[in-house]
Amino acid sequence: MTDASTITMDIGEDYPELRDAVRKLCEGFPGEYWRDLDAKREYPQDFVNAMTESGFLAALIPEQYGGAGLPLRAAGVILESIHENGCNAGACHAQMYTMGTVLRHGSDAQKEKYLPDIATGKLRLQAFGVSEPTTGTDTTQLKTRAVPDGNGYLVNGQKIWTSRALQSDLMLLLARTTPADQVEKKTHGISVFLVDLRDAVGNGLEIRPIDTMVNHSTNELFFDNLHIPADSLIGEEGKGFRYILDGMNAERTLVASEGLGDAKYFIRRAVDYANERVVFGAPIGKNQGIQFPIAKAHSETEAADLMIRKAAALFDAGLPCGPEANMAKLMAADAGWNAAEACFQTFGGFAFAREYDIERKWREVRLLKTAPISPNLILAYIAQHVLGLPRSY
Numbered sequence: 149m150t151d152a153s154t155i156t157m158d159i160g161e162d163y164p165e166l167r168d169a170v171r172k173l174c175e176g177f178p179g180e181y182w183r184d185l186d187a188k189r190e191y192p193q194d195f196v197n198a199m200t201e202s203g204f205l206a207a208l209i210p211e212q213y214g215g216a217g218l219p220l221r222a223a224g225v226i227l228e229s230i231h232e233n234g235c236n237a238g239a240c241h242a243q244m245y246t247m248g249t250v251l252r253h254g255s256d257a258q259k260e261k262y263l264p265d266i267a268t269g270k271l272r273l274q275a276f277g278v279s280e281p282t283t284g285t286d287t288t289q290l291k292t293r294a295v296p297d298g299n300g301y302l303v304n305g306q307k308i309w310t311s312r313a314l315q316s317d318l319m320l321l322l323a324r325t326t327p328a329d330q331v332e333k334k335t336h337g338i339s340v341f342l343v344d345l346r347d348a349v350g351n352g353l354e355i356r357p358i359d360t361m362v363n364h365s366t367n368e369l370f371f372d373n374l375h376i377p378a379d380s381l382i383g384e385e386g387k388g389f390r391y392i393l394d395g396m397n398a399e400r401t402l403v404a405s406e407g408l409g410d411a412k413y414f415i416r417r418a419v420d421y422a423n424e425r426v427v428f429g430a431p432i433g434k435n436q437g438i439q440f441p442i443a444k445a446h447s448e449t450e451a452a453d454l455m456i457r458k459a460a461a462l463f464d465a466g467l468p469c470g471p472e473a474n475m476a477k478l479m480a481a482d483a484g485w486n487a488a489e490a491c492f493q494t495f496g497g498f499a500f501a502r503e504y505d506i507e508r509k510w511r512e513v514r515l516l517k518t519a520p521i522s523p524n525l526i527l528a529y530i531a532q533h534v535l536g537l538p539r540s541y
């Protein structure tokens with residue numbers, strides 16, 4: 149049997165063809181493209197179409213359903229490369245990991261029905277409805293209810309921050325099917341549904357966009373007696389919380405890869421500018437006050453890269469990787485943010501000018517320190533599950 153001591157991992161430029169192909173695709177979507185959409189708060193449809201047509205978004209879908217059947221590490225390289233090349237995968241990355249819940253826990257009929265169309269892009273599974281306004285990170289306390297009703301379920305409640313719901317055909321929804329006071333453990337009685345948004349909107353579901361500091365197409369969702377068919381249920385009723393947890397290590401590792409790509413982007417931009425910009429008769433990069441924050445960010449970036457590779461190597465070997473996936477996310481979000489800060493400072497006043505793209509990327513990378521999980525909750529997990537300290541929440 150495989151154990152962690154036998155796992156090896158690549159520490160060089162792995163998947164060079166993928167990196168190259170993504171870089172070429174990204175060349176078609178330069179800073180002006182993202183800047184313009186950011187100003188108009190519009191969804192990067194052309195970029196998402198290009199990503200879909202090139203097959204990148206189907207990287208993790210098995211070949212039997214029309215995907216590329218690549219390992220998690222390859223998907224991470226795709227996302228890292230998108231961000232390293234100045235683009236943003238936030239508009240479409242969810243497809244990579246939400247699909248995993250259908251793949252692991254869906255019935256054969258559900259997989260046959262949805263995965264091939266998701267692989268070609270005919271169906272978009274970009275929305276993931278977990279967060280709620282009154283429960284915050286304490287997911288087991290979610291209030292949205294799905295109550296058996298004839299040949300299906302009746303959904304009532306509210307979600308918040310459901311990104312891409314307006315650009316998605318399908319949404320993975322977490323809702324309580326058994327009231328919290330009737331279950332043995334608070335994680336029980338929560339179920340996962342694959343909701344067809346095309347049928348739902350206007351028939352018990354209302355979607356309201358939220359104005360945010362980043363162009364992230366995120367929304368509030370209001371469910372008022374939305375009827376969904378019985379075959380929307382994924383896996384067994386009441387086991388949804390565990391299904392979602394099963395997908396979290398993949399999600400954390402993939403999102404960490406985006407932070408890594410952002411960190412590399414900022415470091416490259418900072419180094420180029422520090423070498424070019426001459427003040428007091430010398431390039432500003434000659435000053436240690438400019439060099440050190442960039443060098444420190446680079447060191448943090450390299451460390452995050454190693455942790456991401458370790459998490460992915462364990463995941464791809466089918467081994468537990470909760471600590472590594474969480475640490476990778478923590479380290480990469482910090483590396484991305486610290487690189488952004490170093491770059492912002494290096495650019496002086498020009499960092500504020502939109503045409504340089506630094507302020508936009510700086511706003512964008514900040515999100516990784518909040519979503520999909522905040523540093524505090526990761527640290528609480530490490531303290532409890534890795535170090536054996538008492539549970540703090």
Ligand SMILES: Cc1cc2nc3c(=O)[nH]c(=O)nc-3n(C[C@H](O)[C@H](O)[C@H](O)COP(=O)(O)OP(=O)(O)OC[C@H]3O[C@@H](n4cnc5c(N)ncnc54)[C@H](O)[C@@H]3O)c2cc1C
Nearest residue numbers: 276277278279284285309310311364366519520522524541
């Ligand atoms: C742009 C954007 C897009 C998003 N997209 C999605 C999406 O598609 N789907 C979805 O379901 N969600 C989405 N989210 C939600 C995101 O995952 C949550 O915002 C995040 O998990 C934090 O939850 P919260 O905002 O409710 O914060 P809260 O849970 O209210 O926490 C607030 C603060 O308190 C801290 N805190 C809470 N409890 C503890 C504790 N026990 N110990 C120490 N500190 C604690 C947190 O770390 C945080 O800093 C998105 C959020 C944003 C901003």
